[in-house]
Amino acid sequence: MRRCVLGVPAYLRYTRLYSQLKPFSASALQLQARVKKGAVATTTTNPVVESLRYERKSPIEHILLRPDTYVGSTALAEYTDAWVVSEDGQSCVQMPLSYSPALLKIFDEILVNAADNKQRDPEMNELRVDIDQ
Numbered sequence: 230m231r232r233c234v235l236g237v238p239a240y241l242r243y244t245r246l247y248s249q250l251k252p253f254s255a256s257a258l259q260l261q262a263r264v265k266k267g268a269v270a271t272t273t274t275n276p277v278v279e280s281l282r283y284e285r286k287s288p289i290e291h292i293l294l295r296p297d298t299y300v301g302s303t304a305l306a307e308y309t310d311a312w313v314v315s316e317d318g319q320s321c322v323q324m325p326l327s328y329s330p331a332l333l334k335i336f337d338e339i340l341v342n343a344a345d346n347k348q349r350d351p352e353m354n355e356l357r358v359d360i361d362q
Contacts, residue, residue: 300331336360 286294296303311326336358343356 296331300334303329303331306330332360 292299305327306329308326308328310323312321312323313326314320315322339358340356343353347353347356
């Protein structure tokens with residue numbers, strides 16, 4: 230079974246909103262009466278002007294334009310007391326560390342998806358994640 234990670238929260242949000250909707254039935258006369266009373270705002274903007282306010286973007290363009298919506302902040306964060314494996318690989322040293330929370334979230338998502346895959350496929354015997362920069 231395949232799972233879309235980004236689709237699940239949107240589906241839950243949609244079903245929650247859909248369940249809160251109340252059935253609406255009103256005649257044209259009732260709607261006209263509400264408009265005359267000022268209960269319903271009417272807009273008289275030009276559709277061409279209205280369409281110029283919005284830009285259509287592909288999903289990839291939207292992710293690149295607003296990555297914090299999907300993975301969190303891309304600004305560097307400081308961690309003052311991080312334990313890091315030394316360059317010789319024999320010991321750990323404590324030092325300040327700058328990292329991107331978005332990159333950490335992406336890495337975490339890879340590991341969580343791999344753990345889910347291991348539950349589904351017992352023949353999986355290796356997980357390799359390479360980050361070169």
